[in-house]
Amino acid sequence: MFKLFLKIATRYLLKNKLYSFINIFGLAIGIASFVLIMLYVNYERSYDKFEGSENVHRVFMDYLEGGEYVPGDANAYIVSGPALKEEFPEIENFVRFRRIRDLVVLNNNTPYDGIVGSLADPEYFDVFDHGLVKGDVNTALNEPYSVVLSTSVAQKLFGDGNPIGQSLKIAGDATVTFTVTGVMDNTNRNTHIKNDLLISFKTFYTWKIFENDWKYTWNQNEYYTYVKVAANTDVELLNKKIMAFVPKGFEFKERHHMEPIESIHLYSNKPYEAGTNGNGNNIKLLSIIAFITLLLSWMNYMNLSSSKSLERAKEIGIRKVVGGKKSQLTLQFLSESALLNFMAILLALGAVFLLLPGFNAMVGQNLGLDGTQLTALMPYLGIMLLGASLAALYPAFVLSRFNPAKVLKGQVQTSKNGLHFRRALIITQFVATISLLICTLMANKQINFLKNRPIGANLDQVVALKGQILDRAYDSIFYKDFDVLLEELKRSPYVAEVGCTGTYPGDDFSNMNSNIQLTFPDGHTDETHIWYNYGARPNYFNLMGMDFVAGNAFLQTAEKWSHNVVVNEEMVRFMGIEDPNALIGETIKFWGQDWTVSGVVEDYNHFGMKSAVVPIIIRHDRNTQNVLVKLDQKAITMAGVDKALNELEQTWHQVFPVSTYNYTFLDQKFQALFNEDQKFAKAFQIFTLLAILIASLGLFGLTSYTCIQRKKEIGVRKVNGATIAQILQLLNQNFIKWVGLAFVIAVPIAWFAMDKWLEGFAYKTTISWWVFVLGGLVALSIAILTVSWQSFRAAIANPVESLRDE
Amino acid sequence: MLLQLNNIFKWVNSGGQRIFLLKDINLNVNEGEFISIMGPSGSGKSTLLNVIGMLDGFDEGEYHFLEESVHSLKEKHRANLYKEYIGFVFQSYHLLDELTVKENLEMPLLYKKFKGSERKAMVADMLDRFNIVGKKDLFPAQLSGGQQQLVGIARALISNPKLILADEPTGNLNSAQGEEIMELFKKLNEEDGVTIIQVTHSEKNAAYGSRIINLLDGRKV
Ligand SMILES: Nc1ncnc2c1ncn2[C@@H]1O[C@H](COP(=O)(O)OP(=O)(O)O)[C@@H](O)[C@H]1O
Numbered sequence A: 001m002f003k004l005f006l007k008i009a010t011r012y013l014l015k016n017k018l019y020s021f022i023n024i025f026g027l028a029i030g031i032a033s034f035v036l037i038m039l040y041v042n043y044e045r046s047y048d049k050f051e052g053s054e055n056v057h058r059v060f061m062d063y064l065e066g067g068e069y070v071p072g073d074a075n076a077y078i079v080s081g082p083a084l085k086e087e088f089p090e091i092e093n094f095v096r097f098r099r100i101r102d103l104v105v106l107n108n109n110t111p112y113d114g115i116v117g118s119l120a121d122p123e124y125f126d127v128f129d130h131g132l133v134k135g136d137v138n139t140a141l142n143e144p145y146s147v148v149l150s151t152s153v154a155q156k157l158f159g160d161g162n163p164i165g166q167s168l169k170i171a172g173d174a175t176v177t178f179t180v181t182g183v184m185d186n187t188n189r190n191t192h193i194k195n196d197l198l199i200s201f202k203t204f205y206t207w208k209i210f211e212n213d214w215k216y217t218w219n220q221n222e223y224y225t226y227v228k229v230a231a232n233t234d235v236e237l238l239n240k241k242i243m244a245f246v247p248k249g250f251e252f253k254e255r256h257h258m259e260p261i262e263s264i265h266l267y268s269n270k271p272y273e274a275g276t277n278g279n280g281n282n283i284k285l286l287s288i289i290a291f292i293t294l295l296l297s298w299m300n301y302m303n304l305s306s307s308k309s310l311e312r313a314k315e316i317g318i319r320k321v322v323g324g325k326k327s328q329l330t331l332q333f334l335s336e337s338a339l340l341n342f343m344a345i346l347l348a349l350g351a352v353f354l355l356l357p358g359f360n361a362m363v364g365q366n367l368g369l370d371g372t373q374l375t376a377l378m379p380y381l382g383i384m385l386l387g388a389s390l391a392a393l394y395p396a397f398v399l400s401r402f403n404p405a406k407v408l409k410g411q412v413q414t415s416k417n418g419l420h421f422r423r424a425l426i427i428t429q430f431v432a433t434i435s436l437l438i439c440t441l442m443a444n445k446q447i448n449f450l451k452n453r454p455i456g457a458n459l460d461q462v463v464a465l466k467g468q469i470l471d472r473a474y475d476s477i478f479y480k481d482f483d484v485l486l487e488e489l490k491r492s493p494y495v496a497e498v499g500c501t502g503t504y505p506g507d508d509f510s511n512m513n514s515n516i517q518l519t520f521p522d523g524h525t526d527e528t529h530i531w532y533n534y535g536a537r538p539n540y541f542n543l544m545g546m547d548f549v550a551g552n553a554f555l556q557t558a559e560k561w562s563h564n565v566v567v568n569e570e571m572v573r574f575m576g577i578e579d580p581n582a583l584i585g586e587t588i589k590f591w592g593q594d595w596t597v598s599g600v601v602e603d604y605n606h607f608g609m610k611s612a613v614v615p616i617i618i619r620h621d622r623n624t625q626n627v628l629v630k631l632d633q634k635a636i637t638m639a640g641v642d643k644a645l646n647e648l649e650q651t652w653h654q655v656f657p658v659s660t661y662n663y664t665f666l667d668q669k670f671q672a673l674f675n676e677d678q679k680f681a682k683a684f685q686i687f688t689l690l691a692i693l694i695a696s697l698g699l700f701g702l703t704s705y706t707c708i709q710r711k712k713e714i715g716v717r718k719v720n721g722a723t724i725a726q727i728l729q730l731l732n733q734n735f736i737k738w739v740g741l742a743f744v745i746a747v748p749i750a751w752f753a754m755d756k757w758l759e760g761f762a763y764k765t766t767i768s769w770w771v772f773v774l775g776g777l778v779a780l781s782i783a784i785l786t787v788s789w790q791s792f793r794a795a796i797a798n799p800v801e802s803l804r805d806e
Numbered sequence B: 001m002l003l004q005l006n007n008i009f010k011w012v013n014s015g016g017q018r019i020f021l022l023k024d025i026n027l028n029v030n031e032g033e034f035i036s037i038m039g040p041s042g043s044g045k046s047t048l049l050n051v052i053g054m055l056d057g058f059d060e061g062e063y064h065f066l067e068e069s070v071h072s073l074k075e076k077h078r079a080n081l082y083k084e085y086i087g088f089v090f091q092s093y094h095l096l097d098e099l100t101v102k103e104n105l106e107m108p109l110l111y112k113k114f115k116g117s118e119r120k121a122m123v124a125d126m127l128d129r130f131n132i133v134g135k136k137d138l139f140p141a142q143l144s145g146g147q148q149q150l151v152g153i154a155r156a157l158i159s160n161p162k163l164i165l166a167d168e169p170t171g172n173l174n175s176a177q178g179e180e181i182m183e184l185f186k187k188l189n190e191e192d193g194v195t196i197i198q199v200t201h202s203e204k205n206a207a208y209g210s211r212i213i214n215l216l217d218g219r220k221v
């Protein structure tokens, strides 16, 4: 019996190709969008989930901001972990990481860079529930100068050979030898704190690289600290106790604070994060879109199939008259629905497979449809099946309810309720699409606004050169050679200017120094903010096109470095000083030293456009971290950028033959800070377009439904003198009214959503009225086009056809 | 002369074959005539009526209506012509279910550039003339078939056409109701001078007309 139903269903779908296509296509778009988005969402939510991760928390620091504690720093102190463990029995274990910057590993003098590594306590394996594929987990990080590698780094360094017991060196201090004691598998470990190389924490106490660091004190605050609390711990209570806890010798106006490790990736965005985290709000928004598109496609399906059912009224009438039972009819239409939904799901899965590479490129992930990913989608499968069955039941229900006597007389009168229901579906669809449209337009407006906002520094054609020498120490000879490098670079025809700096606008946050105590010239000491500072050489400002509002760039001294500093205008404002000139020559104190202000520069956005300008101090320093090169616009236009870059690299390697080298264009790096937002905006855009497409299909369905239903009316009106234009108006005005109603509902929704979204930005574009109007007009035009396609056909039809008396 | 059909042919092509719906129809109708068209089912009566009403085209021949050559008119002019001069009455009335009697009557006027006050007066006049003032706010479904056809005729008459085309106007009515409609047609024809062409199956109804045209297989007999 079912086989017969399927056969009829197939025949029917084939006979109505356009209808079947639109229906399957609309459903497939919805399902494919849903699956793609949910794959991404699930991936983003899978960070730091491991056995026992619910008991692992990160310790970070709050600082006082205007009398209130705010999250200040993702790092804690080197002694935070030990002190907390000693004080609180609930804490079973802790692990500290200290990042090693610009890590270059040497294997038989072959350098490997781009590896992320840290010093780590041996408790890492317990706290993070991470085992070793090679080596002994109980001893691997116990001895100084032991390293544990990820499988990929081990493969890179030692190929297929056994890495255990192998030795390697680390650039910066090539006098000591490290021994590989373990290999860990990082694949499928999503974590906000990535480590491809772990060095035993004990190494810290003897290794020359850290000999200038004060050991074991409350001065060292660049330690990511994670604690494992006993299961069944009242975390809230423990957190309260930790916040109130003042360890011995701790003098700062800060406090310790815990957060669940599971929520860091999506919900933490503090200074000095271990990496770029995700954005929980964007993930929430995307999930909402996923459900909306799915919902829209179901609404669509109900709409289309129930409108199509009208054309089948006669078939149903006949089937009923010859004795078809209601249940049989229902079953027949259900099998049609099932077949259609099944095909849509197949098509959607095919589309997901095809689109996944492109989608991955867009979101910058490597999502796959493997077992774990699919399992993660299982909970949604229930929703999808439920929705699909409801959507499938509806037309079956409508169809089988037709009164055969009426239907056979040609009275295709369905209930008013059915029409109201379909109308509500369409209005809902348009509320969703217009809201999405307005949000898309606003998001683009905001991103363009930020991109075009003046930075306060000129990053055009500025390249940062960076490298590590591998064959010798950073001693006085190095500094001499470094000066040679600067001279040589300056001689190049492609180079307009050369400078040096510790960091630059758009650079990684971790390269910025900071301090919590700052004494103003009037003697007042502020302990309630983080004060950022970095070192630079005097010509940095000129090279970056940063203008002085008072004083100059440490020029009063001929020394290579001094205790002169330049501050920005925001700093002056913070100190409550009206005239920046009044600050020149004054003394400020931090790091236990006196510093003389030699100049005040105009404000610039060091941390990108998403955060507001903060007070910044730039120290006069004999800096060697980044060589900044301003390329000569004319010369590179003529010779080409590649040639100039080649020459820079050659010059570098002439001076430092054994070294790593890489370069970064400052403007690109600065704009890259928008990458996440841009990806999000793009994803938003694409799924908005799909939602519009689905809604248009729905509208198309409802129009054809209405045109059939009003066929007789159209005929009567035409015979009584209505023109085609008048009929078009008659048919279209309702749809336009609905879009208008949808617009009125969508405006506050979109306004609210965008207002919320913009809260995350320091600089906000205005929520302009034209964005709403444009969104509404686009939706309206799409609606009119969709509707007119059908209604025009109905309007030009010869009334004789519809009015024939049989 | 109100209208004149000369050697009208109408056909459809089906499966390579030409099927004639109307064959060599010649017909002169003067103003004030009351004509009945008769013939078996499928003989082309409705087709002929539609051609006269300009709702349908034809393939050969000439059609003059009030000195205008319908066959050479553009679609829009043709529509204007029938809008102004012709009213239609249907076997199944074709009233709009969602509109009241009053609104159904007003509907054609909406398409003919009458002012609101004018429309009101014309509708009131028509309701009065047909004795259906009491039913003006009812919907078609609340009326008997005869009453619905009364409204249908009233609607066809409301913009003062010269010609009424009625396709089996009594086909759905019982004989008493049918007789009433025929009396009405007769009255309209005699007292108001409206030209009427009706299709009917009943000899009795056909006799109300002044002339009977018989069709068979699309041809006048
Ligand atoms: N558009 C058309 N295409 C094909 N056949 C048609 C068309 N219109 C009418 N016919 C056929 O022409 C014949 C005459 O139809 P009609 O004028 O409605 O007859 P009557 O009104 O006399 O019963 C019928 O056989 C009908 O099926």
Ligand SMILES: [Mg+2]
Pocket (backbone or CB within 6 Å): B045, B046, B047, B167
């Ligand atoms: Mg007929």
